[in-house]
Amino acid sequence: MAKPKYTSHVGMVDILPDESPKWRALENIIHQEAAKFNFEEIRTPIMEQTELIVRGIGQLTDIVSKEIFAFKKGDSHYVLRPELTAPVVRSYVEHHLDQRGGSQKLYYIGPMFRAEKPQKGRQRQFHQFGVEVIGSDDPVADVETIAFMIRIYQRIGIQNFELKLNSVGDPESREAYKDALREYLKPNLTKMSEVSQKRFEKNPMRILDSKEPEDQEYIKEAPVIQDYLNEESAEHFAKVTAYLDDLGINYTLDPYLVRGMDYYTRTAFELTSPDLGSQDALAGGGRYDLLVEEVGGQPTPAVGFAAGMERLLIACEELDIKLAEDKSVDVYFVTLGDAARTFALSHLPKIREAGISATMDYMSRSMKAQMKDANRENANYTIIIGDNELNEGKFTLRNMKESEENSLTFKEIIAKLG
Ligand code: HAM
16 A cells, blocks of 8 residues: 555554544543542643643653653743643642642543653553542552552453552652762762763662663662651551552562652552563552642642553453454444435434434445445344335344344334334
């Protein structure tokens, strides 16, 4: 086939009609489970102010320094949202959602944009679902967030995952840990990667997340944050793990788990799957107790996670999990002649009104071609209409699966199928 003149951008993928049913099925599961958790949906714009994202996620992060799609129009700096935590917090502050009372338990589903090198499980436009619980520092909020995340995979039948858990501490603990980390890394700093050298002063913890080969031997032996948590952070983390134990949620403690954004404090976690290959993170999240204040609100603790939907669907494929039924339509009108076509067209609304999905030929094809099309559309029934049927007021209802036929009035057909 000739190469089309226009194609979608690299890493930006069309969800075609054969794919959309499983997306809808997944979205339905997320909405249903969110309702069970009493989470409320929030939808924010696709574009945000660049300054919000830079501030929220952190200047030195990969996302901000390399991956954002940003442009200027007039005096405004726009960015395609690379994630939704900072935008949801922006919305929370802008619309004073704290005034609704209690903690805000918000969830979302939508597209995100990061200019990463595309590969399996990594796109430039991808989709996340996630939760942001804003206004609580109770470990219950951390654990409910994690429980919701896991519930989605469990409901779908994805069991084979690992929950990695860490505490990245509160500011006081982090300062103590950063000092210890700098002291440990300093003697070998010149042998480490350029990015790590850059991160050394401002954010040495991000060095622990380095994938550069030359950094690995130093990271391996680095001090662990658990030894530097102050009493409050340690206690909070102990409660999170105790509640997870109570719920029977398995986890692995990973003292070097730091996440890709600067806003995290205390609890941090990631869900990985061996069914995904190199892009093995299904989901990730944690606490961000300073972000609300950072973007102009009152000091407000918060916790959340986001999950990659493409990666979830890849895992389903690997595990042969089918989220949606094959497409089908209840009824296909097969017509012979103009009068029959007119009858079919005028009776489509009536049959649909009865809750039955129905279609007809849009291409004036022969009866044989219409029957073939009904099979292609996976119609459960055909209603065959010609002049005789119109005269008699009785139509042939053919059960396509059982190859069985009945002659019925239109009313009888609706009663039988409705
Ligand atoms: P994140 O770890 O950057 O966290 O992204 C969450 C998930 O989104 C990843 O685990 C992965 O499944 C998916 N993902 C990320 N980038 C891509 C990509 N380029 N292509 C396909 N999937 C991708 C966040 O976004 C935080 N906002 C999570 C959070 C919410 N933390 C607190 N609240």
